Amino acid sequence: MTTTSQQTDQKPELIDLHPPAADMEQLVRIGLNRCPRQLPAWFLYDEEGSRLFDRICEQPEYSLTRTEIALLKSCAAEIAAAIGEGVIVEFGAGSAQKVGPLLNAIHPAAYVALDISAEHLGKATTALQQRHPEVPMLGICCDHSTLTAVPEHPLLRNQRRIGFFPGSSLGNFEQHDAVHLLRHFKQLLKGGPLLLGLDQPKSEVRLEAAYNDAAGISAAFARNLLHRLNADLGANFDPQCFQYQARWQADQQRVQMALISSCDQVIRIADDRWTFRCDEPLITEYSVKYSPERAVALAQLAGWRWVRRWHDPDDDLSLHLLEPTD
Numbered sequence: 001m002t003t004t005s006q007q008t009d010q011k012p013e014l015i016d017l018h019p020p021a022a023d024m025e026q027l028v029r030i031g032l033n034r035c036p037r038q039l040p041a042w043f044l045y046d047e048e049g050s051r052l053f054d055r056i057c058e059q060p061e062y063s064l065t066r067t068e069i070a071l072l073k074s075c076a077a078e079i080a081a082a083i084g085e086g087v088i089v090e091f092g093a094g095s096a097q098k099v100g101p102l103l104n105a106i107h108p109a110a111y112v113a114l115d116i117s118a119e120h121l122g123k124a125t126t127a128l129q130q131r132h133p134e135v136p137m138l139g140i141c142c143d144h145s146t147l148t149a150v151p152e153h154p155l156l157r158n159q160r161r162i163g164f165f166p167g168s169s170l171g172n173f174e175q176h177d178a179v180h181l182l183r184h185f186k187q188l189l190k191g192g193p194l195l196l197g198l199d200q201p202k203s204e205v206r207l208e209a210a211y212n213d214a215a216g217i218s219a220a221f222a223r224n225l226l227h228r229l230n231a232d233l234g235a236n237f238d239p240q241c242f243q244y245q246a247r248w249q250a251d252q253q254r255v256q257m258a259l260i261s262s263c264d265q266v267i268r269i270a271d272d273r274w275t276f277r278c279d280e281p282l283i284t285e286y287s288v289k290y291s292p293e294r295a296v297a298l299a300q301l302a303g304w305r306w307v308r309r310w311h312d313p314d315d316d317l318s319l320h321l322l323e324p325t326d
């Protein structure tokens, strides 16, 4: 009994490698000089952004999370048999709600969660540790797209790495950057496999509703980006002067989410001034949808061999198992 209560009180270690404010300012400069203007999607995830994302996942229009959790539960044993042993390294873990079935089926040597949102990551790994006291855990707050190597840590020493990237988070990246990210994950995983969750194309009505829910949570999530820039970089956005929009772009097979300036306005961010014209968009994120065929082609371009996929009964989303080609 004593051992159990000691284990459940465990708080996983958190390594904080969040980019400093100066790097964020530079990324904002680069993003606002793009045409159309666009910031890296990870800027959406401060503590409040992560909280709002969790609320999006509960909205009736947004089925991705429920579907992926159900699929993981139903296929966990098959996935475990196909994927083998090691440490699970999850990219963009968020609330770490999806890895549970894999922890039960794979019995990994450890679980390492990477996420850009430090406070949320701390809470998520602490809660997960309580549910799985038998699995050693570590949180790493970082931008996984620029992380040069997973920090040396005893939990990872001499262990095979099993990558887990659910939530269709790869869809935030345009094709060229998605290939680059998958290549990068191959390096971080040092020869281990990757389980990649990807949402698939579906009707325009369904997709636009999923990313613009009736309760307005997706809109609040996008506007929170402006609150975050005000708080962290001393900007002076008035979030009410931007309208939220989510549009399916069939030619690109993606949903584009943007904040549209509702008037001509000049915004101060640190020492810079930026003019936004009326109707000018600031793209907050994309969500690219991947058919199974496109997913296989993407994996091959990035140096991964596609092994197999699992999908839900409606074939709305897939979990793809990839092995490095070399």
Ligand SMILES: C[S@@+](CC[C@H](N)C(=O)[O-])C[C@H]1O[C@@H](n2cnc3c(N)ncnc32)[C@H](O)[C@@H]1O
Pocket: 041, 042, 045, 050, 053, 065, 091, 092, 093, 094, 095, 096, 098, 114, 115, 116, 117, 142, 143, 144, 145, 166, 167, 168, 169
């Ligand atoms: C779409 S949510 C998915 C969360 C969770 N994996 C799921 O499937 O529900 C994306 C998550 O990735 C994190 N994230 C986004 N970009 C990131 C980056 N460049 N580096 C690390 N984490 C990132 C966010 O903080 C967020 O928790």
